[in-house]
Amino acid sequence: MAFELLIPNMEQKITSFFLIFLACTILIWYLQMLWKKRKIYQASLSLPGPLALPIIGSALYFIGARKSYDFFQKLKHLFNSYPGIFRIWLGPQMYYAVSEPKYVDIILTSPAALRKDNLYRFLEPVSGHGLVSALLVSQWKKNRKLINPAFNQQILNSFMVVFVEQAEVFVDILKKYVGKGECDIMKLVSRCTLDIICETAIGVKIQSQSTNSSIAESVERSMEIVLIRILTIYYHSDLxxxxxxxxxxxxxxxxxxxxxTETIIEQKKKQREKEKLENKELFFEEGASLRKKVFLDLLIDINDNCQTKYVQFTDEELLDETMTILIAGSDTTSTTTCYVLMMLAIHQDIQERVFGEILEVVGDEESVQLYHLPNLNYLERIIKETLRLFPIVPFLLRRTEGNIDIGDYTIQKDCPIIINTLHLHRTEKYWPNSLKFDPDRFLPERAAKIVPGSFIPFSYGPRNCIGMKFSIMEMKTILTTVIKRYRLLTSYKSVEEIELDSTLLLRPRDGYKLSFELRN
Known part of the structure; x- marks a missing residue:
């Protein structure tokens, strides 16, 4: 009987010991974490920011933010409440939130802030470790150095024929929307830019504008899910x-x-081997016309010409960079193009002025050509002003690999930084009457006075967007072709009416509402 009574007591003691041991382990882990982050906690005391509680940080502030719009609005409110710089705790991680140009200038040009934040790893299943999502700075540097030659001006000029052809397809498709009222043209524009990037990047015509290709929808859906994962804390767990x-x-x-994409790359490699055997130049023929090398050709050339394997692309890296070019080169350009068309529809006087420039530079009948693009100065200012009001990526995320002295504060090592591009671009101090759409802000004499770090539509510093020139040339071509043919209209009356949301890119909550009339 005594032995039977002893067993429950032993079980209770073991259970008690286990609970005490577990509590002590958690306490020791927590104290170690506090000690490890003592400098970060100390730094946080000098920064303003929302209430932060142990373990959960500022999570209470985001209660009720179930959709991207809710989360975006709460973040906007924080940046308005704490201008310049503040801290926000997301769980046990402190983020520096920055919207002051002088700080942005220092951060984005600092070698200690080249690393992307860990949240970019959620892109890896699609884009792998390409230029946009590569977390290791050493890998990014190697690949950027290899890819840079593929974006020189001479190569970009060779793509002009593709820009024109696909822009013409796009304006022909728009005919069916004339007189039919407003529509959201995002899908139409994104299919156009996807056709362009596929033909210039991998040398394949997917004809998504004229067929039921699902590639564009797949790209869009993948980016939507990435955003959902970023905003849903429990989805941060891979399990x-x-x-x-x-x-x-x-x-x-x-x-x-x-x-x-992998299938296309393998086809391209086989084609190149065949051409080598036949001792031909690396061009591919399509009907009676000859096309110059596409990005994929150029990347393989660069790889083949490398003297050491250390600086070459692996097959996986080649796939990653091709995927990155396809995604980044399609969605970003289509988003900005849609915003430009909306701005012109709202501001009829500006639309007529740029139409006059197009007639003067391009002529009444002729399609836009490469030599026209540098003379479309007003159109370029319109694109820049649109990028100011509607930056493609509203938030940039970096993680420091060393302390950064920004003058008033020292940003601690191994801390993420959120840079609010939208807030930077709309700050009254640097952009008076900031919600007014005024392309002449970018006249040469006024542009020279823009404060460094206050205008960063293609990011800034060493890790800026490699495809900036490509994008501007592409947009000029599409926009010129559309404006020559159609007058643009919208029910939006002003910039203020356009409520913004953010997936990975900045979107109008109610869509890109446009209607079209044929010009006489």
Whole structure:
């Protein structure tokens, strides 16, 4: 009987010991974490910011933010409440939130802030470790150095014929929308830019504008899911996300996109080997016309000409960079193009002025050509002013690899930084009457006075967007072709009416509302 009574007591003691041991382990872990982050906690005391509680940080502030719009509005409110710089705790991680140009200038040009934040890893199933999502600075530097030659001006000029052809296809498709009232043209424009990037990047005509190709929809859906994962804290866990329905959908879409691109790369390599055997130049023929090398040709050339394997692309890296070019080169350009068309529809006087410039530079009948582009100065200022009001990427995320002295504060090592591009571009101090659409802000004499760090539509510093020139040339071509043919109209009356939302890119909450009339 005594022995039987002893067993429950032993079980209770073991249970008690285990609970005490577990509590002590957690306490020791927590104290170690506090000690490790003592400098960060000390730095946070000198910064303003929302209430932060142990473990959960400022999570209470975001209660009720179930959709991207809610989260975006709360972040906007924080940046308005704490101008310049503040701190925000997301769980046990402190983020520096920055919207002061002088700080942005120092941060984005600092070697200690070249690393992307860990949240970019959510892009990896689609784009791998390409230029946009590569977390390791050493890998990014190697690949950027290899890819830079593929974006020189002479090569970009050779793509002009593709820009013109696809822009003409796009304006022909718009005919069916004339007199039919407003429509959201995002899908139409994104299919146009996807056709352009596929033909110039990998040398394949996917004809998404004229067929039911699902590639454009797959790209869009993959980016939507990435945003959902970023905004849903429990999806940050690979275990939870990988076994969720949306996670399985994401991996299916990613696998489809990468398999499609991988097939194209293999076809390209086989084609090149065949041409080598036949002792031909690396051009591909399409009907009676000859096309110059596309980005994929150039990347393989660069790889083949490298003297050491250390600086060459692996097959996986080649796939990653091709995927990155396809995604970044399609969605970003289509987004800005849609905003420009909306700005012209709202501001009829500016639309007529740029139409006059197009007639003067391009002529009444002739299609836009390469030599016209440098003379479309007013159109370029319109694009820049649109990028100011509607920066493609509203938030940039970096993670420091060393302390950064920004004058008033020292940003601590191993801390993420959120840079609010939208807030920078609309700050009254640097952009008087900031919501007024005024392309003449970018006249040469006024542009020279723009404060460094206050205008960063293609990011800034060493890790800026490699495709900036490509994008501007492409947009000028599409916009010129559209404006020559159609008058643009919208029910939006002003910039203030356009409520903004953010997936990974800045979007109008109610869509890109446009209607079209044929010009006489």
């Amino acid at each position: 939870v996300f990988d076994h969720s329905p949306i996670g399985k959908e994401f991996y299916d879409v990613s696998k489809k996109l990468r398999a499609y």
